[in-house]
Amino acid sequence: MSTHMDGTLSLSRLLQNASLLQLLMASATILAVRFIARGIYRAYFDHLSGFPGPKLSAATHIPYIVALWTGSMHRYVAQLHHIYGDVVRVAPDELSFIGPQAWKDIEGHVAAKAKETSGSKPHKHWLRYGQAINKTPSLIIQADSTEHGRVRRIFTPAFSDRALKQQEPLFMKYVDKLVTKLNEAIQEDPERKFDMVRMYNFTTFDVMGDLTFGEPLHMLDNAEYDPWVSIIFASIRFGSRLGILNFYPMLYKAFKALVPETFAKKRYEHFQYSVKRVTKRLEKGRDSEGVDLWDLVLKQEDGKGLSRNEMDSNASLFMIAGTETTATLVSGLTYLLLNNSDAMKKLVKEIRGSFVSSDDMSMEAIAALPYLNACLKEALRLYPPVPTGLPRLTPPDGSTICGHYVPANTSLSLPHLAMYTSSRNFQDPLSFIPERWLGDERFANDNRSVLQPFSIGSRDCLGRNMAYHEMRLITTKVLYNFDLELCPESNDWINQEVYTLWQKKPLMLKLRLVQRL
Numbered sequence: 001m002s003t004h005m006d007g008t009l010s011l012s013r014l015l016q017n018a019s020l021l022q023l024l025m026a027s028a029t030i031l032a033v034r035f036i037a038r039g040i041y042r043a044y045f046d047h048l049s050g051f052p053g054p055k056l057s058a059a060t061h062i063p064y065i066v067a068l069w070t071g072s073m074h075r076y077v078a079q080l081h082h083i084y085g086d087v088v089r090v091a092p093d094e095l096s097f098i099g100p101q102a103w104k105d106i107e108g109h110v111a112a113k114a115k116e117t118s119g120s121k122p123h124k125h126w127l128r129y130g131q132a133i134n135k136t137p138s139l140i141i142q143a144d145s146t147e148h149g150r151v152r153r154i155f156t157p158a159f160s161d162r163a164l165k166q167q168e169p170l171f172m173k174y175v176d177k178l179v180t181k182l183n184e185a186i187q188e189d190p191e192r193k194f195d196m197v198r199m200y201n202f203t204t205f206d207v208m209g210d211l212t213f214g215e216p217l218h219m220l221d222n223a224e225y226d227p228w229v230s231i232i233f234a235s236i237r238f239g240s241r242l243g244i245l246n247f248y249p250m251l252y253k254a255f256k257a258l259v260p261e262t263f264a265k266k267r268y269e270h271f272q273y274s275v276k277r278v279t280k281r282l283e284k285g286r287d288s289e290g291v292d293l294w295d296l297v298l299k300q301e302d303g304k305g306l307s308r309n310e311m312d313s314n315a316s317l318f319m320i321a322g323t324e325t326t327a328t329l330v331s332g333l334t335y336l337l338l339n340n341s342d343a344m345k346k347l348v349k350e351i352r353g354s355f356v357s358s359d360d361m362s363m364e365a366i367a368a369l370p371y372l373n374a375c376l377k378e379a380l381r382l383y384p385p386v387p388t389g390l391p392r393l394t395p396p397d398g399s400t401i402c403g404h405y406v407p408a409n410t411s412l413s414l415p416h417l418a419m420y421t422s423s424r425n426f427q428d429p430l431s432f433i434p435e436r437w438l439g440d441e442r443f444a445n446d447n448r449s450v451l452q453p454f455s456i457g458s459r460d461c462l463g464r465n466m467a468y469h470e471m472r473l474i475t476t477k478v479l480y481n482f483d484l485e486l487c488p489e490s491n492d493w494i495n496q497e498v499y500t501l502w503q504k505k506p507l508m509l510k511l512r513l514v515q516r517l
Contacts, residue, residue, distance in 0.1 A: 035060075042092045047407040053080060053089030061247050064091040068244055071237075071497025074387045078418035086424060087404060094391070094411035097402055098419040100447045105401045106392055106412055107457045118405050119398035122412050124459070125391035128246055130239075133271040136309035138317035139462065152462065154306055155314065158296035159462050164469055166291045168363050170210055171470060175477050177220050178203045179358070182482065186513055193487055195506040196334055198225075200327035203474060205229055208323045211292050212315050213277040214284060228273045232320060240499035274316040282311075293318070322463050324501065325385035329467075330474050331507050332383030333375060335493050336432045338486040338509075343434055347371055351480050352514075358480055366472045374434035376471055380420075380453045382432060387417035387498050416453060425450050485510040 039059030043049065049058065057063050057080070067076035077096055080088045086099035097106065106122055129141045139155070142148040157163060178199060185192055202219035205226070209217040217226040225233075245252040281294055293315075298304070337344040350371045355361055366372070392412040399406050406412065421429045425447040426436070436443035454461035461467070478484075487508035497503045 046092075048089055048093070048095065048410065051087060051089040051095060051404070052084040057091060058089050059092065061091050064094070065244050065247070069241055071499050071503060074415070074417045074498045077388065077413075077415045078421065081415075081418045081422055081424075087402060090413070091411070093409070094413065095401075095406060096413045096415055096418070098415065098422055098425065098450070099402045100425070100450050101402045102414055102419075103450065103452050103456050105399070106414060107455055107459070109457050118400050120395045122392040122394045122399045122401075122406075125393040125411055128243060128391050128411075132313050133268060134275075134309050134313055136307065136313050138313040140317055140321070145458075148459070151306070151310060151314070154297060154300065155293075155462060157300060158293050159466055161465060163291075163296050164363065164466055166296075167211065170291070171207060171363065171473055174203055174207045174210070174216070174220065175473050176358075177206075178474070179477050179481050181220055181223070182478075182511055183513060186511055190512075191510070193508045193510055196509050197327070197331045197504050197507045200330045200474065201225070201229075201324070204323040204327045204470065205319075207470065208319055209277075211322075212281075212318050214281040214292050214294070228270070231270055232324075236501055237499040237503065271312075271316060274319065275312045278308075278311050278315050318463070321461075322466065326467050326470050326474075328385040328502055328504065329376070329379060329383065330471055331504060332494070333379035333471075333475060334478075334484065334509070335486070335490070335507060336379055336382060337375065338484060340432045343375065343432060346434075347375055348479055351476050355480065358477060361473075361476060361480075363469045363473060366476050367469065369472075369476070370438060371434060372472060372476065374437040376468070376475075377437045377451065378432055378434045381426070381451055382421065382430070383494065383502075384416040384420060384453045385501065386453070387415070387502065388500065389414040389416050419450050481514055483512040483514060485512070 042060075043055040043058040054063070063076070064073075067073040077088070077090055080090055081096065081098050086097065086102075088096045090096045108121075124141075124143070126141065126143050132138065132141060137143070139148065139151055142151065182194065182199065185194070202223070202225075206216035206218070206220050209215060217229065219226055219229070245255055281292075297306070337347065350369055354365070354369060390413075394406050394408055394410045394412065396408045398408050398410075399412075401412065419425060423429050427443050427446055433440075433443070436446055437448070454464040454467070487510060490506065490508045493505055493507055496505060
């Protein structure tokens with residue numbers, strides 16, 4: 001009897017397992033059929049099916065996600081544009097544009113609708129920009145146009161040419177300290193190798209710390225990254241990969257529900273660094289030593305209208321946007337010059353022939369150096385600090401971009417590196433040739449207007465002029481005082497991954513102090 005019952009139970013379990021297996025197989029089959037059917041529909045029949053691009057990228061986000069995860073998005077998009085032209089469907093719901101009209105149509109000022117166009121201007125893709133920790137968005141993620149305009153008007157005077165002139169001693173102080181620190185290290189060890197990515201970062205973060213909080217981060221003095229800055233760098237790759245969840249809302253909700261409380265707590269504590277620094281600066285009042293951001297903001301009547309949360313969120317923004325990107329460009333320019341000896345010789349000759357001593361330099365005088373400015377533009381073209389561009393989204397009535405009607409809820413991107421290194425826009429696009437910006441007839445047909453590393457329109461970069469002054473000043477002071485030599489381990493430095501920003505490797509150089517009579 002027992003044996004019979006055991007056999008019956010075993011048979012029952014076997015049938016149950018078989019039924020479960022059949023159910024799983026049926027579910028997997030249904031999901032596979034749905035995946036294939038949806039992919040075929042997207043690639044051949046949906047509202048974006050008429051745009052060029054690989055059918056796999058039209059059918060599924062998988063190629064796009066792989067590129068994001070591996071840090072190869074800049075190469076992925078550039079290759080697609082090389083094959084398919086000025087407009088490419090890079091994902092089921094995203095188009096990429098590199099034509100000269102794209103900047104105006106996607107990010108330019110809102111204008112009256114032309115008769116031949118349909119739809120309205122696209123706006124930032126707010127979902128992919130994330131949320132402010134203190135629930136008060138900074139300028140870069142402020143969706144409300146009226147509020148954005150109000151806050152931008154308050155901060156604009158602090159980044160004007162007049163303000164920059166007032167802040168010139170602050171910039172000079174830290175760039176001169178960079179030169180001093182390099183010189184002292186050479187005196188101790190003439191064969192020492194320097195990671196110039198670190199040295200440039202130390203300088204730009206110290207400058208912006210003083211400008212934003214009234215005191216530096218002391219990174220040049222300590223020759224180490226401030227812990228806060230180290231956290232910023234460590235979070236960039238994680239944040240970029242985390243953005244993949246935006247394509248799968250259910251997974252994103254599950255992540256938010258399951259994410260450890262310690263993660264959210266650390267994010268909040270990290271933001272509190274800015275809060276404490278702003279508090280300390282405000283306690284000094286307007287009589288603090290020097291001229292910094294808050295001296296220029298708080299003396300305005302409108303500046304008193306800034307809420308404390310607006311101060312905190314924007315101070316955090318300025319510390320990131322005004323530092324890493326500037327150091328990135330100077331690092332890239334240094335590498336490109338060292339790999340193009342003729343350009344290096346011309347630039348060194350211009351700089352050293354224009355000033356009797358380093359003390360002679362001013363931001364205004366340096367800004368007048370034509371070959372330096374051409375070198376900066378060429379570096380911005382070949383090594384833009386934000387190589388992949390930032391996403392926009394078409395409104396409910398769609399948009400007309402470069403003559404194409406683009407339906408509602410379509411992501412749009414202007415990939416800087418792909419645009420700037422395309423043979424459709426530039427002659428000899430992968431070569432570092434500053435002369436293309438100085439009227440050389442070989443490059444008369446270049447679409448130079450596509451170079452917009454600071455964007456255009458009402459949401460262009462507020463700190464553009466400051467960035468140019470700082471980049472020029474660092475480059476000029478370093479090349480005036482030192483001869484540079486690229487170390488063999490950095491020969492392939494520019495071949496980097498991208499997670500929104502370049503994942504820069506150490507740029508190892510040897511420096512020799514220039515001997516003058």
